[in-house]
Amino acid sequence: MSIEQFIEKVVANCEQRGLKKYQITYRESESDSLSVFEQEVSENESSDNLTLQISVIVNGKLGKMTTEKFVEEDIHMLVKQAVMNAEIVENEDEVFFHDGSGDYAKVKPYAPLMDKLEKLDKVAFLKELEAKAYALDKRVNKVVATQYGFSRGKLIMRNSLGLNLSKEEFGAYAYVYLSATDGKLNKTASEVVSFDKESDFNAESLAKKAVEKAVAKLGSVEVKSQKTRVVFENVTFANLLSSILGIFSAYEIDKGYSKLKINSIGKKIASEKFTLIDNPHLEKGFATASFDGDGFPTQNKKIVEKGVLQHLFFNLSMAHKYSTKSTGNGTGGLGTKPFNLYVEKGNITKVELLKVLDSGIYIDRLNGIHAGVDLVSGDFSLGAEGFVVEKGMISNPVNQFTISGNLYCLLEDVEEVADDLEFKSRSIGSPSVLVKNVTIASS
Amino acid sequence: MLDKILVLDVLDEALKTGGEFAEVFFEDKITNSLLMGNHKIESSAFDITCGVGIRVTKGFFYAYVSTNDLTRDGLLKAAHKAAQAIKSEKRNVQINFVEEKFKTVHPVLLNPLDVSKQEKKEYLSVLSQKAYAKSDKIKRIEASVLDKTQKVLIANSEGLWVEDKRTYTALSLSATVDNGQEVYEDFSRKGAMKGFEQVKNIDLEAFAEEVVSGAVEQFSAVNCPAGKMPVVISNNGGVLFHEACGHSLEATSVAIGASVFAGKKGQKIASDKVTLVDDGTIPSAWGSLNVDDEGVKTRRNTLIKDGELVGYLVDRFNGQRMNEQPTGSSRRQDYTFAPTSRMNNTYVLSGTSDPQEIVASVKKGLYITKFGGGSVQPATGDFNFTVYKAYVIENGKVGKPVKGAKLIGNSADVLMNIDMVGNDEKVSGTGMCGSASGSVPVCHGMPTLHISSITVGGQK
Structure with a gap:
């Protein structure tokens, strides 16, 4: 039985039960990856995956179930499970399903340069990547991993209210992770490309970026424990941002998991240098989409403008609860999600930003982000790596240290933002950002 | 489960191009969860994960193809795809399956699939009520129950045929408290490789007390002092060893020389007081298994003995590069991941010191009773982790709670700096460890111990 037939049978079962509101979300994904180690292909992985989600609304309550097993005899049980979950x-x-009304933007999401990618000899690319990484600097002691990957996915969403949407998603990357040594200590670095630019097809330049990052960290010194001003490198600030974006979710706020309130909209919550945008329509964005997980049209909006909170992430359910409109940030479940979320770039270059810092610390890596930020209290304490900045110039690398503070204060403490906005193979982006009042601890 | 003749054909197809070894991993898993927030059920889920991962290896190369098309054609197609990556002469392999039978040491007394959502809800209601009654500062209590029933079949070209059923049940509680100025949260999960009896046997009153008091206590917490200082870690803090050395002892990074501990077998990597084991056999423990995801029986592996590195955690594939036998440590989140060496239940054995005397010996330092998550780079040994619960120690006495603490360090230094080890070893924790082959359940353990010097990050 084909998937199409399976879906028809699920729909028929829902109808038989007299369900008025049901929704089918079907995902098809395939991926391939290749790794080279010591000039030999060491791994070749591929997967084909089909997932079907059945959602039902019974008496205004949502019930869901997902399956990867497509056995006709199970259909009755699958729908029953979804109904039991709702009950x-x-x-x-x-909770609500959407009927497909409204304007869906025509969008152009990220896709690799397919013609060029198809012609690329991936094994040769990875071999060159590894060889160049060793050749570029003799302090490179181990190229731990080189990997190429490609994925393609298809999503279909249909419901009993007439919604019928679909989209295709692509992913492509090459990645290198290596370590360099000065004989005493090792330092690691990684670098990734997404094959959506001509320059991404150059293995040597990818190797070079990673090697430069790792060797720059050799000979690191201890930093003094202090409260100081720091510049977060663009990609690093984006990483930090990815761990705190829950504070802007109406759902998290409703449950008390953010210090912000629904009525914080219109209030100043950050420095006036700080503007945060969620743009689902960004051309070639990694999360560009015309509809959200509820099937609702997405919209381009400023979450924070010059420090003032303008929008929160609303799904259909939270929008109803707070008598407002969904911002198109639904997940199809209880929570919310952003699309292409980024800090708006400023007017000065990174070099000028470091001049504004004058003396302090430049942070280009945060460790343990998944665990070190408490969104409820806002307190954070993270492992960090970086460099001393003296007279506006990057100088000595420093050994791993910790940075701590409170994220709600950190947003207020943004002093300046550079113009080097970057999305590094992901949908969350940022320029380099100068922040004051960060506590640093080291030995 | 899959039919033997079909699996035989799949393995045969996978070996067609000259592969040396082929394996089929089949999984059929049901995950059930129920979440109660603010006294009301907010979500209920039922998910089926089902598919096959086919692996073929030749020398230091492997191909891995996963699919959930379980038809004969689908599986043969996947096997064919895996074989395509190898271009060599087919060897004649005669496969005779010998079904390995064993008695589980993780019995399930009450199958969670037989327990109605209504009954599960009752437990969440009681736990929620008890938690709300603990403080008038509570903003929200969230309680949830999760159960997973995973049936696996692992068969390979050497004739191995193992089937197992793994049942996990966990009860979680989170409390958010608000005193008008500050908001804090505390969370705990109690899980085991057991059926619903796991939930029935939990003292709900004590669980509510533990979590709510943990959240409320933070109102009186002061900012954590920062800098290098002596630290005492209670016997709840086993995750230290998970990050500080566990990952760096996994063949995943050791085999390719990308760990600070690669090539150091027989050398001293920790103080004499440290003996570390990883044991996948502890009955009903969250991180245990009867057989690993390559079908190898789990065992108790000693990794560090009296400070000397004596063993690694080894999976079949990486073991070839290292010339070592598998240690029953090969794991994967699900069929979409190729397996690799991972931890099960990792803990430090008891020493001789009295825990109270350890605390009393510290003039000024930190006493840590609960860690959050952390991470490590095996290639450098640099690790970090978040401290959830800690207190200052002054003149040998445990004082005020502190907030916002982080520990960082390098494995090589920190393990050497352990100079007192208590006699109160305990294995606990219901952790989920994320690494190369996905997220897998693990436990940690240790006795109370003293680190003479480590970097503490804090806001003061």
Whole structure:
């Protein structure tokens, strides 16, 4: 039985049960990856995956189930599970399916340069990547991993209210992770490309970026424990941003997992240098999409403009609860998600930003982000790596240290933003950012 | 489960181009979860994960293809795809499956699939009520129950045929408290390789007390002092060893020389007081297994003995490069991941010191009773982790709680700096460890111990 037939049978079962509101979300994904180690192909992985989600709304409550097993005899049980899940929910937050009305933007999401990628000899690319990494600097003691990957996905969403949407998603990358040594200590670095620019097809330049990053860290010194001003490198600030974006979710706020409130909209919550944008329509963006997980049209909006909170992420359910409109940030479940989320770039270059810093620390890596930020209190404490900045110039690398502070204060403490906005193979981006009042600890 | 003749044909297809070894990993898993927030069920989920991963190896190369098209054609196509990556002469391999039978040491007394959502809800209601009753500062209590039932079949070209059923059940509680100025949260999960009896046997009153008091306590917490200082870690802090040396002892990084501990077998990497084991056999422990995901029986592996590195965690594939036998440590999140060496239940054995005397010996330092997550770069040994619960120690006495603490260090230094080890070893934790082959359940353990000097990050 084909998937199409399976879906038809699920729909028929929903109808038989007299369900008025049901939704089918079907995902098809395939991926391939290749690794080279010591000039030999060491791994070749590929996967084909089909997932079907059945969502039902019974008495205003949402019930869902997902399956990867497509056996006709199971259909009755699958739909029943979704209904049982809806029946046990007591939460008063009403949930909704969307009927497909509204304007869906025509979007141009990220895709690799397919013609060029198809012609690329991936094994040769990885071999060159590894060889160049060793050849570029004799302090490179181990190229731990080189990998190429490609993925393609298709999503179909249909519901009983008439919604019928689909989209295709691509992913492509090459990656190198290596370590360099000065004989005593090792330092690691990684670098990635996404094959959407001509320059991404150059293995040597990819190797060079990673090698430069790793060797620059050799000979590191201890930094003094202090409260200081720091510049976060663009990609590093984007990483930090990715761990705190939950504070802008209406759902998280509703549950008390953010210090912001629904009525914080219109209030100043950050420095006036700080503007945060969620643009689902960004050309070639990694999360560019015309509809969200609820099937609702997405919209381009400023979350924070010059320090003032303008929007929160709303899905259909939270929008109903707070008598507002969905911002098109639904997930199809209870939570919300952003699309291409980034800090708006400023007017000065990174070199000028370091001049503004004059003396302090430049941070180009944060460790343990997944665990070190408490969104409820805002307190964070993270492992960090970087360099001393003296007279506006990057000088000695420093050994791993910790940075701590409070993220709600950090947003207020943004002093200046550079113009080097970057999305590094992901949908969250940032320029380099200068922040004051960061506590640094080291030995 | 899959039919033997079909699996035989799949392995045969996979070896067609000269592969030396082929393996089929089949999984059929049901995951159930129920979440109660603010006294009301907010979500209930039921998910089926089902598919096959086919692996073919030749020398230091492997191909891995996963699919959830379980038809004969689908599986043969996947096997064919895996074989395509190898271009050599087919060897004649005669496969005779010998079904390996064993008695599970992780019995399930009450199958969670037989327990109704209604009954599960009752437990969440009682736990929630108990938690709300603990403080008038509570903003929200979230309680959830999760159960996973994973059936696996692992068969390979050497004739191995192992089937197993793994049942996990966990109860979680989170409390958010608000005193008008500050908001704090505390969270705990109690899970085991057991059925629903895991939930029935939890003392809900004590669980509520543990989590709510943990959240409330933070109102009186002061900013953590920063800098290098002596630290005492209670016997709840086993994740230290998971990050500080566990990952760096996995063949995944050791085999290719990308670990600070590669090539150091027989050398001293920790103080004499440290003996570290990884044990996948502890009955019903969250991180245990009967057989690993390559079908190898789990065992108790000693990794560090009296400070000397004596063993690594080894999977079949990386073991070839290292010339070592598998240690029953090969794991994967699900069929979409190729397996690799991972930890199970990692813990430090008891020493001789009295825990109270360890604390009393510290003039000024930090006493840590709960860690959050952390990470490590095996190639450098640099690790970090978040401290959830800690207190200052002054003149040998445990004082005020502190907040916002982080520990960082390098494995090589920190393991050497362990100069007192208590006699109160305990294995606990219901952790999820994320690494090369996905997210897998693990436990940690240790006795109370003293690190003479480590860098503490904080806001003061």
